[in-house]
Amino acid sequence: MSIKLTIFASLMVIGVFSDPEPSNYKAPPPYGAQPKYPEIPNCAKNTTKSWCLEDSEYPQHEVQQALDQHYQAVVAFYKDKLANTDNSVDGLDKLNDEVYLCPSSTDYVRPFRAINVDGKWRTIVNGVESYGIKYTQTARIEECDVVVGTTCPLVPSCYESKCVQKNIFHRFLVYNPQDYTFPFAIEKFKLPGSCGCVVGAFHL
Secondary structure, eight states, X not given: OHHHHHHHHHHHHHHHHTOOOOTTOOOOOTTOOOOOOOSSOGGGXXXXXXXXXXXXXXXXXXXXXXXXXXXXXXXXXXXXXXXXXXXXXXXXXXXXXXXXXSOEEEEEEOOSEEEOTTSOEEEEOOSEEETTEEEOOOEEEEEESSOTTSOOTTSOTTEEEEEEEEEEEEEEEEEOTTOSSOOEEEEEEEEEEEEEEEEEEEOO
């Protein structure tokens, strides 16, 4: 009798420790548990622009871990982005002397977060190093220094004219912590590209 009880107890113990994982179990990502980020980052609270050049909450460590985990695929993405983005200016950070009909301010920026063409804030891979590669993404922006719609100051008053803000679409490599399979993508962002002058009819 004691032998039967011992065998039964052993089977019960094996059954407890060999139960399969519950069907609703989700394995954590291989590069570490990811914190939840708000839809609108805190860095956006102190600016009216659609991008952040400073971000005290930028997930540097999480991005680096994900870059290490997906090194080869991300490198291919990054090189393709540089090769096929016409307005990519990575490696440039100086301005040339230029004259425009409407006054404007030009700068080279490396945003940490920005709003994509779908209106969603995204984390942009910038200033993070992985396996000796420093990932930087630079965009040239130009914003009107005058109220859009005002007369172009360098155009004679006998012509109708107005200053207009023109935009460009820039491609950035972004990090999406919600995608555990491959948390990187190339997305499009609308940035101010130039301050133009539209000239109309001539008046005596």
